[in-house]
Amino acid sequence: MVCNEIQQNIEAYLDGELTLSDRRDFEEHLGNCNNCQLRLEAVRKLNTSIKKIGYSSRPSGLKRNIRAGLLDLSGEDSPGFNWSQLLGFSGASALFAGVGVWLVMGVMINSPLQLAHTDELISAHVRSLMVDHMTDIASSDRHTVKPWFNGKLDFSPNVVDFKDHGYPLVGGRLDYLKGRPTAALIYKRRAHVINLFVRKADTPAQITTMQLIQHQGYQLLNWQERGLTYTLVSDLNSKELQAFANKLQP
Amino acid sequence: MANRKERQRFERLMMGHLDGAYNLALWLVREPAEAEDIVQTAYMRAFEHFHTFTGGNAAGWIMTIVRNTAYNWLNKQKRNSNLISFDEVLHSHEPDNRKQLTPEEAVSINARSSQLMEQMERLPVEFREALFLREIEGYSYKEIAEITQVPKGTVMSRLSRGRGQLQNLLLEQQKRRQQNGM
The missing domain is CATH 1.10.10.10 (Winged helix-like DNA-binding domain superfamily/Winged helix DNA-binding domain)
Known part of the structure; x- marks a missing residue:
């Protein structure tokens, strides 16, 4: 017999998508058509194999990170931030090894003042993502980027390329934040852009406190060192941003 | 505490679909770290637009946002060459x-x-x-x-x-x- 049954009908039958009358017609045809029985069996086998692939287990921190993000977005009072949890495998020990210089405390601050400044930093980050606003000096060579800031700033930011660690330097830019000239160093992590803002600190701090702020889907890491304030801003996940901050410390 | 109620409602409706959301992202972009990022971004975006969810199929709603986020990423990457x-x-x-x-x-x-x-x-x-x-x-x-x-x-x-x-x-x-x- 001649079989004109189209492949999509066979699949729609298996997917339970045929109307009752189409289903009856198809089954009647199927009973007499060896060809269609084989084709149907082949698709059924394939579908079963695909179903067997099932789920891969999701990363353990995903739910927690989303919860933290939701808390932040909803503007509720956030619970204290647990740094040892955040650092996890990325090496709490490595961080605490440099405790002479670094005293790390975890807090999430939502004071209005803090948020106003956070908005300013995020705006500066977002502005930099717009076409042709990312760099004033586009270079992955730190010996080109560092001298470029000479005469533009009253301090000299340390410029290091972390290409070997997966955080290549893309370039530098001059910004004004809180009315101060600010060095912006641009790094990348895969497709994520990371802005590192360096400016003179308002008050020289003896104790260095690192802060993580999550706001509007962006992560900010903030710390002071030797009279300079450093802020990382990116939409990169906080774990990898933290790992990058660890590399930036001398 | 309207914000809190809203967040709790979001979690109740959407967190149960996290495995599906993560696996969809993983099938689309094929890299676990990226899939994780995409789901995180998608859930934040979903919460910001939660007022547009008018009830009905919560799973379908969050999956749509996840796949759109994944496609944005794919388009940016232009890595479809392989x-x-x-x-x-x-x-x-x-x-x-x-x-x-x-x-x-x-x-x-x-x-x-x-x-x-x-x-x-x-x-x-x-x-x-x-x-x-x-x-x-x-x-x-x-x-x-x-x-x-x-x-x-x-x-x-x-x-x-x-x-x-x-x-x-x-x-x-x-x-x-x-x-x-x-």
Whole structure:
């Protein structure tokens, strides 16, 4: 017999998508058509194999990170931030090894003042993502980027390329934040852009406190060192941003 | 505490779909770290637009946002170069250039999950997506059409062409294994 049954009908039958009358017609045809029985069996086998692939287990921190993000977005009072949890495998020990210089405390601050400044930093980050606003000096060579800031700033930011660690330097830019000239160093992590803002600190701090702020889907890491304030801003996940901050410390 | 109630409602409706959301992202972008990022971003975006969720199918709503976020990422990456070249607009009216297998060939295919996934990754992302939503999540054609924002006929065609190409790829793989005596 001649079989004109189209492949999509066979699949729609298996997917339970045929109307009752189409289903009856198809089954009647199927009973007499060896060809269609084989084709149907082949698709059924394939579908079963695909179903067997099932789920891969999701990363353990995903739910927690989303919860933290939701808390932040909803503007509720956030619970204290647990740094040892955040650092996890990325090496709490490595961080605490440099405790002479670094005293790390975890807090999430939502004071209005803090948020106003956070908005300013995020705006500066977002502005930099717009076409042709990312760099004033586009270079992955730190010996080109560092001298470029000479005469533009009253301090000299340390410029290091972390290409070997997966955080290549893309370039530098001059910004004004809180009315101060600010060095912006641009790094990348895969497709994520990371802005590192360096400016003179308002008050020289003896104790260095690192802060993580999550706001509007962006992560900010903030710390002071030797009279300079450093802020990382990116939409990169906080774990990898933290790992990058660890590399930036001398 | 309206914010808190809203957040709790969001968590109640959406957190249960996290496994599906993560696996959809993983099937689309194929890299765990990226999939994690995409789901995190998608959930934040979803919460910001939660007021537009008018009830009904919460899973479908969050899946739509996840897949849109994943496609944004894919478009940015332009990394589709290692996939089978695919331009639905150009090729939707042409038959696939691969030959149609005979029923005997098609039914002779036996594939383990790892082999299947390997070939699955070579399919155009739209085909993988349709197959994931159909076979792993068990959505109907109508639901897949809503999530992927295409007509039902396109869903049927993507599923059928996806399965057809998979069978072709799997048979080639099977023949190579047999030639190598494995």
